[in-house]
Amino acid sequence: MTASSHEALLARECEVFTRFLIGRPPSEYVVRRYVIGHRAEALAATGDRLDDAILQFARRSPFATRVCDAYASVLGRRSRLRCKLVLLLAVLETAPQIHRELERAPAGVAPTLVMLVGRGIAAIGLLALGAVVVVGARLTLGFAAARSRLGR
Amino acid sequence: MAASITVIGSGPSGAHFAKTLLERGHEVTMLDIGREPDEPLLPDASLLELKDRLEDPGRYFIGNDGSGIVFPSEDGEVYGFPPGKRYIFDEPEGFEVRTSGFEPLFGYARGGMAEAWTAGCYPYDEAELAAIGLPAEAMHRAYGRIAERIGVTGERDDLTGFLPEHDGLLDPLPLDAHSAQIMSVYARKRARLRKMNDGLGVFLGRTRVATLSRAHGGRPACTRLGRCLWGCPTGALYTPSATLDACMTDPRFRYVAGVRALYLETDHDGKVIRVHARRESDGSAYSEPVERVALAAGALASTEIVLRTLARNGQPRPELRGLMDNRQVLLPFVNLRRIGAPYEPDSYQYHLLGMGLADADPTKYVHCQVTTLGTALMHPIVQKLPFDLATSWRIGAALHGALGLVNVNFCDDRRETNRVRLEGGQSEGSGALCIDYSPAAGESARLTKTLRVIRAALTTLGCVVPPGMAHVRPMGASVHYTGTLPISTHDEPLTTEPSGKLRGFSNLWVVDGASFGFLPAKNVTFTLMANAHRIAESAF
Ligand SMILES: Cc1cc2nc3c(=O)[nH]c(=O)nc-3n(C[C@H](O)[C@H](O)[C@H](O)COP(=O)(O)OP(=O)(O)OC[C@H]3O[C@@H](n4cnc5c(N)ncnc54)[C@H](O)[C@@H]3O)c2cc1C
Ligand code: SF4
Numbered sequence: 001m002t003a004s005s006h007e008a009l010l011a012r013e014c015e016v017f018t019r020f021l022i023g024r025p026p027s028e029y030v031v032r033r034y035v036i037g038h039r040a041e042a043l044a045a046t047g048d049r050l051d052d053a054i055l056q057f058a059r060r061s062p063f064a065t066r067v068c069d070a071y072a073s074v075l076g077r078r079s080r081l082r083c084k085l086v087l088l089l090a091v092l093e094t095a096p097q098i099h100r101e102l103e104r105a106p107a108g109v110a111p112t113l114v115m116l117v118g119r120g121i122a123a124i125g126l127l128a129l130g131a132v133v134v135v136g137a138r139l140t141l142g143f144a145a146a147r148s149r150l151g152r
Numbered sequence: 153m154a155a156s157i158t159v160i161g162s163g164p165s166g167a168h169f170a171k172t173l174l175e176r177g178h179e180v181t182m183l184d185i186g187r188e189p190d191e192p193l194l195p196d197a198s199l200l201e202l203k204d205r206l207e208d209p210g211r212y213f214i215g216n217d218g219s220g221i222v223f224p225s226e227d228g229e230v231y232g233f234p235p236g237k238r239y240i241f242d243e244p245e246g247f248e249v250r251t252s253g254f255e256p257l258f259g260y261a262r263g264g265m266a267e268a269w270t271a272g273c274y275p276y277d278e279a280e281l282a283a284i285g286l287p288a289e290a291m292h293r294a295y296g297r298i299a300e301r302i303g304v305t306g307e308r309d310d311l312t313g314f315l316p317e318h319d320g321l322l323d324p325l326p327l328d329a330h331s332a333q334i335m336s337v338y339a340r341k342r343a344r345l346r347k348m349n350d351g352l353g354v355f356l357g358r359t360r361v362a363t364l365s366r367a368h369g370g371r372p373a374c375t376r377l378g379r380c381l382w383g384c385p386t387g388a389l390y391t392p393s394a395t396l397d398a399c400m401t402d403p404r405f406r407y408v409a410g411v412r413a414l415y416l417e418t419d420h421d422g423k424v425i426r427v428h429a430r431r432e433s434d435g436s437a438y439s440e441p442v443e444r445v446a447l448a449a450g451a452l453a454s455t456e457i458v459l460r461t462l463a464r465n466g467q468p469r470p471e472l473r474g475l476m477d478n479r480q481v482l483l484p485f486v487n488l489r490r491i492g493a494p495y496e497p498d499s500y501q502y503h504l505l506g507m508g509l510a511d512a513d514p515t516k517y518v519h520c521q522v523t524t525l526g527t528a529l530m531h532p533i534v535q536k537l538p539f540d541l542a543t544s545w546r547i548g549a550a551l552h553g554a555l556g557l558v559n560v561n562f563c564d565d566r567r568e569t570n571r572v573r574l575e576g577g578q579s580e581g582s583g584a585l586c587i588d589y590s591p592a593a594g595e596s597a598r599l600t601k602t603l604r605v606i607r608a609a610l611t612t613l614g615c616v617v618p619p620g621m622a623h624v625r626p627m628g629a630s631v632h633y634t635g636t637l638p639i640s641t642h643d644e645p646l647t648t649e650p651s652g653k654l655r656g657f658s659n660l661w662v663v664d665g666a667s668f669g670f671l672p673a674k675n676v677t678f679t680l681m682a683n684a685h686r687i688a689e690s691a692f
Contacts (some may be wrong), residue, residue, distance in 0.1 A: 040217055041218075042218065073537070086222075091214065093530060094214060105494075109492040123539040123540060
């Protein structure tokens with residue numbers, strides 16, 4: 001992959017992931033920072049095939065990202081997807097203006113508790129969905145590997 | 153009579169040693185690696201303003217190489233490392249260190265590693281000083297003198313039993329709302345906390361910090377910019393480069409930066425006659441004749457210089473034993489009574505509260521610093537929650553005003569297994585520095601028991617530690633290195649006399665932590681400064 005097509009891929013990825021994290025597309029600044037952030041050592045390592053498959057699926061849409069990340073949050077904490085999302089979160093929380101939006105939270109105990117419970121329940125559903133997707137990916141990869149071993 | 157002394161290193165130990173020598177009329181040459189930081193950006197801006205006003209805030213906060221980000225692989229850390237402070241620790245070309253059970257940091261800055269410190273300043277009590285081998289009365293006076301010099305804030309409270317009072321204490325910094333709330337619950341639950349910890353008690357109070365509550369010594373009071381972690385731009389938070397600046401105004405002070413001392417050349421009587429070094433800029437050799445030398449390069453670097461000196465004097469595989477460091481455990485907590493409360497972005501960023509766990513043996517006291525998380529970046533914390541990151545972020549933002557961190561510190565003692573040695577040991581700087589460390593027997597049980605007590609104390613205060621969030625930091629992480637050239641009253645080779653003089657040499661003093669024979673739980677640097685002052689006063 002050429003340097004410019006790699007950057008274009010990262011920019012597209014950044015767009016999807018930012019929509020997942022904050023519900024809207026990234027500014028030019030955020031994209032630039034996201035691309036630069038890939039110089040970090042933690043992102044230099046290449047993942048295994050399952051890691052790649054999860055990342056590819058996550059790039060499809062913000063919802064796909066959410067499902068895959070719900071899985072990764074429990075069973076793939078060091079996955080490449082997770083590292084990329086942590087990078088983006090760090091970029092967003094230090095980006096002009098966006099950091100203020102990110103800090104907005106319900107005021108008062110009751111609204112906070114309602115929010116926490118709601119989000120917690122939704123997260124459990126997403127984790128289950130994520131597990132289904134990843135088990136599916138595992139099976140597909142296993143099947144493909146077996147086929148290639150048999151030379152078909 | 154005025155003496156001429158060469159000091160190696162400008163950290164807290166070296167800077168205060170030099171300052172006292174100058175005050176006493178001596179001549180001082182300081183050899184130092186001494187890297188310098190960039191000028192602080194927008195010094196009047198608060199942390200949030202910085203995010204909005206800097207052209208490229210990402211470069212400032214997280215760095216082009218992502219060094220300010222805590223990635224999932226760095227399990228358990230709560231703070232990323234500010235890119236602007238990397239200059240302190242980046243290892244010089246060709247420096248080779250091999251370790252087992254220890255993750256050391258070496259400081260190369262003008263002002264030493266405390267250019268990045270959190271300014272906690274805790275005097276040791278008599279039992280702790282005796283275990284180290286330091287004279288209590290002289291140290292008590294020295295604490296007062298250093299406090300006057302750098303401005304230490306604190307208060308008489310329940311921690312005073314563990315943190316003796318001394319001269320020069322300034323009023324404490326104002327508490328943020330979260331810390332104040334914890335203290336008000338403590339006031340009500342005090343009796344219950346006293347019964348915990350096998351009846352020995354858990355105590356809360358103000359930490360002592362070298363951050364100014366009022367203008368002092370030409371430095372301003374803290375204006376709550378919330379930038380402490382990224383480097384206080386006003387100087388309200390003390391760093392040793394301020395003391396070095398004061399030394400620079402004295403015509404008897406000569407500062408030679410950019411040189412890394414390698415070994416000391418001695419004559420047949422064990423007198424150091426020359427320091428041999430290497431220039432940082434081009435690796436070329438540099439040397440200086442000396443009359444008297446003080447090692448203040450930080451315990452590990454001073455140890456390395458002594459090892460290279462021994463190698464040059466014909467010792468084939470030199471090693472020094474007894475390396476110590478404090479084990480630290482990080483316990484993030486949620487204060488349930490603060491759920492839904494806003495966080496304060498414009499507040500002091502480091503610890504304002506301390507927690508102490510008494511022990512029947514006073515040297516085994518456990519010391520904790522309690523920090524409420526104000527302007528810290530949140531990605532290191534939220535990524536630990538078991539949810540997708542969008543959800544975790546929302547939860548983190550909602551709990552921001554309720555989050556805090558207890559940093560638990562344990563004492564350490566000298567053990568023969570913990571050693572520093574040279575492999576392929578050439579005095580000229582080649583060969584690796586090897587560090588082997590293994591924890592004391594029974595450490596794990598001690599940690600488990602202590603953490604149980606702290607969790608229970610936090611619960612009493614209305615705070616919970618979420619499961620799986622405790623992080624035992626690797627040895628080396630607390631950066632309180634000590635113990636390789638211990639103070640001893642016995643005439644044993646390569647031990648330090650109580651006066652600071654190193655046995656085996658006639659004109660060499662150890663003024664950093666290498667000479668400590670024990671490491672109490674309380675952060676060591678205030679005692680390093682006080683001891684350096686004491687030696688400068690009594691030996692010259
Ligand atoms: C993030 C962080 C937070 C901390 N917070 C606290 C705290 O709150 N409270 C506390 O008590 N302690 C704290 N510490 C520890 C504290 O910084 C150290 O204990 C202290 O800096 C040690 O002082 P020193 O002068 O002995 O050595 P150093 O600070 O290591 O200074 C060594 C000096 O020697 C120079 N040098 C090194 N090698 C050579 C050489 N070969 N030749 C010439 N010069 C050399 C360096 O340039 C430097 O100037 C913290 C440390 C860190 C990293
Ligand atoms: S000590 Fe911290 S809060 Fe105080 S002025 Fe300095 S950066 Fe701001």
